[in-house]
Amino acid sequence: MARILVQQEDFDLGQEIAALKSDNNNIGAIVTFTGTVRDLDRSLKSMTLEHYPGMTESELANIAQEAKQRWPLEGCTIIHRVGRLAPGDNIVLVITASAHRQAAFEAAEYLMDFLKSRAPFWKKEEIGEESQWVDAKDSDNVALERWLK
Secondary structure, three states, X not given: OEEXXXXXXXXXXHHHHHHHHOOOOXXXXXXXXXXXXXXXXXXXXXXXXXXOOOHHHHHHHHHHHHHHHHOOEEEEEEEEEOEEEOOOOEEEEEEEEEOOHHHHXXXXXXXXXXXXXXXXXXXXXXXXXXEEEEOOOHHHHHHHHOOOO
16 A cells, blocks of 8 residues: 655654554554755755646556565555745655565665656746756666666
8 A cells, every 4th residue: 555645735754654554563664754855055945846636646656556566565655745845845755664674765765766756746946036947867867777677
């Protein structure tokens, strides 16, 4: 089972972990990743994330399903925010749960590598009076390559 949400609202890590663990005593490891809006040089006003409703959720579900085929996951949660976000705001939450830590860690890395380079989100940064669309970084594509071999 995978919980996939694309939403404007922030998420609560504790609530999401509790929901994932609910009635499942097979979980021995839970790995979480929270991505936030960063502003390395204090010039970012905001980041706006856009998506195609329906298509985006479907693609995230496909990515989660692929992770569950590779690793023995007991649960998986992907929450990705859209809309205008300020520096420090949460963007994405990935939670993986398994009987053992290695599967949970590897699946979380896998999901994030796919989210960073293949998920259908478009990001625009507002810096000063200008805004620009942000492409996937080469390093994100390189990270993804290890899973495609």
